[in-house]
Amino acid sequence: MSMPPERPGFPAHSLSSEAMISACRERDFAQIFKLAKRAGMYNATIATLVNMTQSRVGEIMSGKREIGKMDVIERVADGLRIPGHMLGLARREWEGPEPIVPARQEGGSPYAPADPVLSLPGPDLDSILAVAAGPKLSPSTVRALHSSIEDYWRRDDEHGGETLRPAVVGQLRYVVELIKEAGEGEYRRHLYEVAAELARLTGWTYFDARQYSQARTYFTEALQLAKVVDDRPFMANVLSCMSLQATYEDRPADAVALSTAAQDSARWRGGTPRVMAMLSMREAFAHATMTNQSATHAALAEAHKQFGRISATDDDPSWVTYFDEAKLIVDTGIARGRLGEADAAEPLVANALRRAHPGNQRGRAFHSFWLARIQLQRGNLDEACDTAAGALRYASAVDSERVTGHLREFHQQLTPYRKEPAAVDFETQLRATLR
Incomplete structure:
Protein backbone atom coordinates (compact mmCIF):
# COMPACT_ATOMS: atom_id res chain seq x y z
CA MET A 1 0.00 0.00 0.00
CA LEU A 89 2.71 27.79 21.66
CA ALA A 90 1.96 24.46 23.25
CA ARG A 91 3.21 21.33 21.48
CA ARG A 92 1.03 20.79 18.41
CA GLU A 93 -0.94 17.56 17.94
CA TRP A 94 0.85 16.73 14.67
CA GLU A 95 4.24 16.86 16.45
CA GLY A 96 3.44 13.60 18.20
CA PRO A 97 4.46 12.68 21.75
CA GLU A 98 7.51 14.06 23.52
CA PRO A 99 10.67 12.14 22.55
CA ILE A 100 11.65 9.39 24.97
CA VAL A 101 15.01 9.89 26.65
CA PRO A 102 17.18 6.82 25.92
CA ALA A 103 18.38 4.73 28.83
CA ARG A 104 21.97 5.24 29.96
CA GLN A 105 24.34 3.06 27.99
CA GLU A 106 26.34 0.35 29.70
CA GLY A 107 29.58 1.61 31.08
CA GLY A 108 28.12 4.85 32.32
CA SER A 109 28.56 5.64 35.99
CA PRO A 110 25.59 4.41 38.07
CA TYR A 111 26.22 7.32 40.39
CA ALA A 112 26.08 10.03 37.73
CA PRO A 113 23.15 12.35 38.48
CA ALA A 114 20.27 12.40 36.01
CA ASP A 115 19.95 15.49 33.86
CA PRO A 116 17.44 17.60 35.87
CA VAL A 117 15.97 19.09 32.70
CA LEU A 118 15.35 15.69 31.11
CA SER A 119 13.83 14.31 34.30
CA LEU A 120 11.23 17.06 34.66
CA PRO A 121 7.78 16.74 33.06
CA GLY A 122 7.15 19.05 30.14
CA PRO A 123 4.78 22.02 30.28
CA ASP A 124 2.27 20.12 28.14
CA LEU A 125 2.03 17.38 30.76
CA ASP A 126 1.40 19.97 33.46
CA SER A 127 -1.42 21.48 31.39
CA ILE A 128 -2.94 18.07 30.58
CA LEU A 129 -2.94 17.03 34.24
CA ALA A 130 -4.43 20.36 35.34
CA VAL A 131 -7.23 20.26 32.78
CA ALA A 132 -7.86 16.55 33.28
CA ALA A 133 -8.35 17.16 36.99
CA GLY A 134 -11.10 19.61 36.16
CA PRO A 135 -11.43 23.28 37.00
CA LYS A 136 -11.72 23.15 40.79
CA LEU A 137 -12.67 26.78 41.03
CA SER A 138 -13.22 28.47 44.34
CA PRO A 139 -12.59 31.88 45.89
CA SER A 140 -9.14 30.63 46.94
CA THR A 141 -8.35 29.68 43.31
CA VAL A 142 -9.11 33.19 42.14
CA ARG A 143 -7.16 34.73 45.02
CA ALA A 144 -4.16 32.53 44.22
CA LEU A 145 -4.21 33.60 40.56
CA HIS A 146 -4.41 37.28 41.48
CA SER A 147 -1.63 36.82 44.02
CA SER A 148 0.64 35.29 41.39
CA ILE A 149 0.00 38.28 39.11
CA GLU A 150 0.97 40.68 41.90
CA ASP A 151 4.17 38.69 42.38
CA TYR A 152 4.90 38.80 38.63
CA TRP A 153 4.57 42.59 38.63
CA ARG A 154 6.87 42.89 41.65
CA ARG A 155 9.50 40.71 40.01
CA ASP A 156 9.09 42.65 36.76
CA ASP A 157 9.90 45.88 38.63
CA GLU A 158 12.91 44.31 40.31
CA HIS A 159 14.43 42.29 37.47
CA GLY A 160 12.63 43.05 34.20
CA GLY A 161 10.26 40.81 32.31
CA GLU A 162 12.46 38.98 29.80
CA THR A 163 13.04 35.86 31.91
CA LEU A 164 9.62 36.19 33.54
CA ARG A 165 7.70 36.07 30.27
CA PRO A 166 7.61 32.26 29.69
CA ALA A 167 6.02 31.70 33.10
CA VAL A 168 3.44 34.43 32.49
CA VAL A 169 2.54 33.10 29.04
CA GLY A 170 2.30 29.57 30.45
CA GLN A 171 -0.11 30.70 33.15
CA LEU A 172 -2.11 32.66 30.57
CA ARG A 173 -2.63 29.49 28.53
CA TYR A 174 -3.55 27.55 31.65
CA VAL A 175 -6.21 30.12 32.58
CA VAL A 176 -7.58 30.10 29.02
CA GLU A 177 -7.98 26.33 29.34
CA LEU A 178 -9.81 26.81 32.62
CA ILE A 179 -12.16 29.27 30.91
CA LYS A 180 -12.98 26.64 28.28
CA GLU A 181 -13.88 24.14 30.98
CA ALA A 182 -15.66 26.48 33.37
CA GLY A 183 -19.41 26.90 33.29
CA GLU A 184 -21.25 30.19 33.20
CA GLY A 185 -21.11 32.22 36.37
CA GLU A 186 -19.01 34.54 38.48
CA TYR A 187 -15.88 32.34 38.41
CA ARG A 188 -15.86 32.47 34.61
CA ARG A 189 -15.87 36.27 34.77
CA HIS A 190 -12.98 36.23 37.26
CA LEU A 191 -11.00 33.94 34.97
CA TYR A 192 -11.47 36.33 32.05
CA GLU A 193 -10.22 39.16 34.26
CA VAL A 194 -7.14 37.14 35.24
CA ALA A 195 -6.45 36.17 31.62
CA ALA A 196 -6.75 39.80 30.51
CA GLU A 197 -4.27 40.91 33.16
CA LEU A 198 -1.81 38.16 32.22
CA ALA A 199 -2.08 39.18 28.55
CA ARG A 200 -1.46 42.82 29.50
CA LEU A 201 1.57 41.84 31.57
CA THR A 202 2.95 39.83 28.65
CA GLY A 203 2.44 42.82 26.37
CA TRP A 204 4.18 45.03 28.91
CA THR A 205 7.25 42.75 29.01
CA TYR A 206 7.50 42.97 25.22
CA PHE A 207 7.03 46.75 25.34
CA ASP A 208 9.76 47.07 27.96
CA ALA A 209 11.99 45.02 25.65
CA ARG A 210 11.08 47.41 22.78
CA GLN A 211 9.53 44.55 20.82
CA TYR A 212 6.56 46.66 19.84
CA SER A 213 4.82 44.37 17.37
CA GLN A 214 4.60 41.57 19.94
CA ALA A 215 3.48 44.03 22.59
CA ARG A 216 0.57 45.14 20.40
CA THR A 217 -0.43 41.52 19.85
CA TYR A 218 -0.81 40.85 23.56
CA PHE A 219 -2.31 44.25 24.38
CA THR A 220 -4.94 43.51 21.71
CA GLU A 221 -5.51 40.07 23.26
CA ALA A 222 -5.98 41.73 26.67
CA LEU A 223 -8.55 44.13 25.22
CA GLN A 224 -10.50 41.27 23.67
CA LEU A 225 -10.53 39.26 26.90
CA ALA A 226 -11.65 42.28 28.94
CA LYS A 227 -14.33 43.08 26.38
CA VAL A 228 -15.97 39.67 26.88
CA VAL A 229 -16.83 40.62 30.47
CA ASP A 230 -17.27 44.33 29.62
CA ASP A 231 -14.53 45.41 32.05
CA ARG A 232 -14.35 49.02 30.82
CA PRO A 233 -11.84 50.33 33.39
CA PHE A 234 -9.41 47.54 32.54
CA MET A 235 -9.87 48.17 28.82
CA ALA A 236 -8.98 51.79 29.60
CA ASN A 237 -5.84 50.57 31.37
CA VAL A 238 -4.74 48.57 28.32
CA LEU A 239 -5.45 51.51 26.01
CA SER A 240 -3.29 53.69 28.26
CA CYS A 241 -0.44 51.18 27.89
CA MET A 242 -0.85 51.34 24.13
CA SER A 243 -0.81 55.14 24.36
CA LEU A 244 2.49 55.05 26.23
CA GLN A 245 3.91 52.67 23.64
CA ALA A 246 2.82 55.04 20.87
CA THR A 247 4.88 57.82 22.47
CA TYR A 248 7.93 55.56 22.29
CA GLU A 249 7.23 54.75 18.65
CA ASP A 250 7.09 58.47 17.83
CA ARG A 251 3.36 58.34 17.05
CA PRO A 252 2.21 61.20 19.31
CA ALA A 253 -1.13 61.74 17.55
CA ASP A 254 -1.99 58.06 18.10
CA ALA A 255 -0.84 58.39 21.71
CA VAL A 256 -3.26 61.27 22.29
CA ALA A 257 -6.13 59.40 20.61
CA LEU A 258 -5.51 56.25 22.65
CA SER A 259 -5.27 58.15 25.93
CA THR A 260 -8.53 60.00 25.32
CA ALA A 261 -10.22 56.75 24.26
CA ALA A 262 -9.00 55.23 27.53
CA GLN A 263 -10.61 58.02 29.53
CA ASP A 264 -13.87 57.65 27.61
CA SER A 265 -13.88 53.91 28.32
CA ALA A 266 -13.28 54.43 32.05
CA ARG A 267 -16.01 57.10 32.33
CA TRP A 268 -18.45 54.63 30.77
CA ARG A 269 -18.39 52.67 34.01
CA GLY A 270 -17.42 55.46 36.40
CA GLY A 271 -13.67 54.99 36.71
CA THR A 272 -12.40 55.86 40.20
CA PRO A 273 -10.54 59.16 40.73
CA ARG A 274 -7.22 57.30 40.92
CA VAL A 275 -7.92 55.59 37.59
CA MET A 276 -8.91 58.88 35.96
CA ALA A 277 -5.80 60.61 37.39
CA MET A 278 -3.53 57.94 35.91
CA LEU A 279 -5.25 58.13 32.51
CA SER A 280 -5.04 61.94 32.46
CA MET A 281 -1.32 61.66 33.16
CA ARG A 282 -0.92 59.38 30.13
CA GLU A 283 -2.66 62.06 28.06
CA ALA A 284 -0.22 64.64 29.46
CA PHE A 285 2.71 62.46 28.34
CA ALA A 286 1.26 62.23 24.84
CA HIS A 287 0.80 66.00 24.54
CA ALA A 288 4.24 66.65 26.02
CA THR A 289 5.79 64.46 23.32
CA MET A 290 4.42 66.94 20.79
CA THR A 291 5.58 69.83 23.06
CA ASN A 292 1.99 71.05 23.16
CA GLN A 293 2.35 73.15 26.30
CA SER A 294 -1.26 74.22 26.85
CA ALA A 295 -2.71 70.75 26.29
CA THR A 296 -0.04 69.17 28.52
CA HIS A 297 -0.76 71.55 31.39
CA ALA A 298 -4.51 71.04 31.00
CA ALA A 299 -4.06 67.25 31.26
CA LEU A 300 -1.72 67.66 34.24
CA ALA A 301 -4.26 69.87 35.98
CA GLU A 302 -6.95 67.24 35.40
CA ALA A 303 -4.67 64.51 36.78
CA HIS A 304 -4.02 66.49 39.96
CA LYS A 305 -7.70 67.40 40.32
CA GLN A 306 -8.77 63.76 40.05
CA PHE A 307 -6.01 62.66 42.44
CA GLY A 308 -7.28 65.18 44.98
CA ARG A 309 -10.69 63.45 44.89
CA ILE A 310 -9.30 60.07 45.99
CA SER A 311 -11.07 58.67 49.04
CA ALA A 312 -10.29 55.73 51.30
CA THR A 313 -13.67 54.28 50.37
CA ASP A 314 -12.88 54.14 46.63
CA ASP A 315 -13.04 50.65 45.13
CA ASP A 316 -9.82 50.95 43.14
CA PRO A 317 -8.82 48.02 40.93
CA SER A 318 -5.54 46.43 42.03
CA TRP A 319 -3.73 47.38 38.81
CA VAL A 320 -3.93 51.12 39.57
CA THR A 321 -2.79 51.13 43.20
CA TYR A 322 0.80 51.83 42.07
CA PHE A 323 -0.32 55.34 41.08
CA ASP A 324 0.36 57.01 44.42
CA GLU A 325 1.41 60.56 45.29
CA ALA A 326 5.08 59.90 44.51
CA LYS A 327 4.12 58.58 41.05
CA LEU A 328 1.91 61.62 40.44
CA ILE A 329 4.78 63.93 41.34
CA VAL A 330 7.46 62.19 39.28
CA ASP A 331 5.22 61.88 36.22
CA THR A 332 4.40 65.57 36.48
CA GLY A 333 8.12 66.32 36.55
CA ILE A 334 8.79 64.09 33.54
CA ALA A 335 5.98 65.71 31.53
CA ARG A 336 7.30 69.18 32.33
CA GLY A 337 10.81 68.02 31.55
CA ARG A 338 9.63 66.92 28.10
CA LEU A 339 8.30 70.45 27.61
CA GLY A 340 11.71 71.90 28.48
CA GLU A 341 10.50 73.35 31.80
CA ALA A 342 13.62 72.11 33.58
CA ASP A 343 13.54 74.54 36.54
CA ALA A 344 10.10 73.35 37.60
CA ALA A 345 10.72 69.70 36.69
CA GLU A 346 13.96 69.03 38.59
CA PRO A 347 12.70 69.28 42.21
CA LEU A 348 9.66 67.15 41.35
CA VAL A 349 11.67 64.27 39.89
CA ALA A 350 14.39 64.53 42.56
CA ASN A 351 11.80 64.43 45.35
CA ALA A 352 10.04 61.38 43.90
CA LEU A 353 13.34 59.58 43.36
CA ARG A 354 14.21 60.01 47.04
CA ARG A 355 10.84 58.48 47.96
CA ALA A 356 11.01 55.58 45.47
CA HIS A 357 10.73 52.01 46.73
CA PRO A 358 14.25 50.50 46.90
CA GLY A 359 13.09 47.28 45.25
CA ASN A 360 11.81 49.00 42.13
CA GLN A 361 15.13 48.97 40.28
CA ARG A 362 13.68 49.79 36.88
CA GLY A 363 11.67 52.72 38.23
CA ARG A 364 14.71 54.14 39.99
CA ALA A 365 16.82 53.77 36.82
CA PHE A 366 14.10 55.36 34.69
CA HIS A 367 13.59 58.32 37.03
CA SER A 368 17.35 58.82 37.46
CA PHE A 369 17.66 59.07 33.69
CA TRP A 370 14.99 61.77 33.59
CA LEU A 371 16.61 63.66 36.43
CA ALA A 372 19.96 63.52 34.61
CA ARG A 373 18.35 64.74 31.39
CA ILE A 374 16.67 67.65 33.20
CA GLN A 375 19.93 68.56 34.98
CA LEU A 376 21.66 68.61 31.60
CA GLN A 377 18.94 70.92 30.28
CA ARG A 378 19.85 73.29 33.11
CA GLY A 379 23.52 73.18 32.13
CA ASN A 380 24.69 71.17 35.17
CA LEU A 381 26.95 68.71 33.32
CA ASP A 382 28.82 67.21 36.28
CA GLU A 383 25.63 66.71 38.29
CA ALA A 384 23.81 65.23 35.28
CA CYS A 385 26.59 62.72 34.57
CA ASP A 386 26.74 61.71 38.24
CA THR A 387 22.96 61.12 38.28
CA ALA A 388 23.16 59.15 35.02
CA ALA A 389 25.92 56.99 36.53
CA GLY A 390 23.46 56.18 39.33
CA ALA A 391 20.90 55.21 36.69
CA LEU A 392 23.49 52.85 35.21
CA ARG A 393 23.90 51.10 38.56
CA TYR A 394 20.15 50.55 38.82
CA ALA A 395 19.95 49.50 35.15
CA SER A 396 22.61 46.82 35.65
CA ALA A 397 20.24 45.03 38.05
CA VAL A 398 17.26 44.89 35.67
CA ASP A 399 16.77 43.51 32.17
CA SER A 400 15.01 46.41 30.43
CA GLU A 401 15.91 47.50 26.92
CA ARG A 402 13.66 50.51 27.44
CA VAL A 403 15.90 51.75 30.27
CA THR A 404 19.17 50.99 28.49
CA GLY A 405 17.80 52.72 25.41
CA HIS A 406 17.22 55.87 27.48
CA LEU A 407 20.76 55.75 28.82
CA ARG A 408 22.15 55.48 25.30
CA GLU A 409 19.94 58.44 24.42
CA PHE A 410 21.50 60.42 27.29
CA HIS A 411 24.94 59.47 25.98
CA GLN A 412 23.99 60.96 22.60
CA GLN A 413 22.92 64.17 24.33
CA LEU A 414 26.45 64.46 25.73
CA THR A 415 27.91 64.83 22.22
CA PRO A 416 28.66 68.58 22.62
CA TYR A 417 30.53 67.78 25.88
CA ARG A 418 32.39 64.62 24.80
CA LYS A 419 35.81 65.97 25.81
CA GLU A 420 34.70 67.09 29.26
CA PRO A 421 35.99 64.83 32.09
CA ALA A 422 32.48 64.10 33.44
CA ALA A 423 31.24 63.02 29.99
CA VAL A 424 34.34 60.88 29.38
CA ASP A 425 33.89 59.17 32.74
CA PHE A 426 30.20 58.48 32.08
CA GLU A 427 30.97 57.01 28.64
CA THR A 428 33.53 54.66 30.23
CA GLN A 429 30.96 53.48 32.77
CA LEU A 430 28.30 53.11 30.08
CA ARG A 431 30.51 50.89 27.94
CA ALA A 432 31.48 48.77 30.94
CA THR A 433 27.87 48.32 32.08
CA LEU A 434 26.12 47.76 28.74
CA ARG A 435 28.80 45.84 26.87
Missing part, protein backbone atom coordinates in the same frame (compact mmCIF):
# COMPACT_ATOMS: atom_id res chain seq x y z
CA SER A 2 1.40 3.40 -0.91
CA MET A 3 1.75 5.96 1.84
CA PRO A 4 -0.16 9.24 1.52
CA PRO A 5 2.05 12.15 0.55
CA GLU A 6 3.44 14.15 3.46
CA ARG A 7 1.71 17.46 3.91
CA PRO A 8 3.93 20.34 2.76
CA GLY A 9 5.51 22.67 5.28
CA PHE A 10 8.87 24.03 6.27
CA PRO A 11 11.73 21.57 5.70
CA ALA A 12 13.90 20.85 8.71
CA HIS A 13 16.89 22.82 7.42
CA SER A 14 14.69 25.92 7.01
CA LEU A 15 13.24 25.62 10.50
CA SER A 16 16.72 25.47 12.02
CA SER A 17 18.03 28.55 10.21
CA GLU A 18 18.90 31.63 12.28
CA ALA A 19 16.52 33.73 10.18
CA MET A 20 13.59 31.42 10.91
CA ILE A 21 14.38 31.11 14.61
CA SER A 22 14.58 34.89 14.92
CA ALA A 23 11.37 35.47 12.92
CA CYS A 24 9.45 32.98 15.08
CA ARG A 25 10.82 34.43 18.32
CA GLU A 26 9.57 37.88 17.26
CA ARG A 27 6.42 36.43 15.67
CA ASP A 28 7.39 38.33 12.52
CA PHE A 29 4.90 36.68 10.18
CA ALA A 30 5.91 38.85 7.23
CA GLN A 31 9.38 37.32 7.45
CA ILE A 32 7.99 33.83 8.15
CA PHE A 33 5.88 33.96 4.98
CA LYS A 34 8.84 35.26 2.98
CA LEU A 35 10.97 32.39 4.28
CA ALA A 36 8.16 29.97 3.36
CA LYS A 37 8.23 31.35 -0.17
CA ARG A 38 12.01 30.98 -0.24
CA ALA A 39 11.53 27.35 0.83
CA GLY A 40 9.46 26.72 -2.29
CA MET A 41 5.91 27.59 -1.26
CA TYR A 42 3.94 29.94 -3.50
CA ASN A 43 1.53 32.51 -2.07
CA ALA A 44 -1.37 30.31 -3.12
CA THR A 45 0.14 27.34 -1.26
CA ILE A 46 0.72 29.38 1.90
CA ALA A 47 -2.83 30.75 1.71
CA THR A 48 -4.29 27.26 1.41
CA LEU A 49 -2.18 25.83 4.24
CA VAL A 50 -3.00 28.60 6.73
CA ASN A 51 -6.62 29.08 5.57
CA MET A 52 -6.26 32.68 4.35
CA THR A 53 -6.87 34.47 1.10
CA GLN A 54 -3.90 35.09 -1.18
CA SER A 55 -4.45 38.83 -0.90
CA ARG A 56 -4.19 38.69 2.88
CA VAL A 57 -0.99 36.65 2.67
CA GLY A 58 0.41 39.33 0.36
CA GLU A 59 -0.62 42.12 2.74
CA ILE A 60 1.08 40.35 5.65
CA MET A 61 4.26 39.87 3.61
CA SER A 62 4.33 43.56 2.72
CA GLY A 63 3.76 44.61 6.33
CA LYS A 64 0.35 46.15 5.65
CA ARG A 65 -1.35 43.71 8.01
CA GLU A 66 -0.26 41.87 11.14
CA ILE A 67 -1.34 38.64 12.78
CA GLY A 68 -2.45 39.14 16.37
CA LYS A 69 -5.16 36.59 17.24
CA MET A 70 -3.96 33.41 18.89
CA ASP A 71 -6.18 31.16 16.77
CA VAL A 72 -4.65 32.57 13.57
CA ILE A 73 -1.12 32.13 14.96
CA GLU A 74 -1.99 28.51 15.70
CA ARG A 75 -3.33 28.07 12.13
CA VAL A 76 -0.02 29.31 10.76
CA ALA A 77 1.93 26.94 13.03
CA ASP A 78 -0.21 23.98 12.02
CA GLY A 79 -0.43 24.85 8.34
CA LEU A 80 3.28 25.47 7.83
CA ARG A 81 4.33 22.76 10.29
CA ILE A 82 6.19 25.11 12.61
CA PRO A 83 6.78 23.40 15.98
CA GLY A 84 4.75 25.04 18.72
CA HIS A 85 7.69 25.98 20.93
CA MET A 86 9.17 28.13 18.15
CA LEU A 87 6.13 30.44 18.26
CA GLY A 88 5.62 30.24 22.02
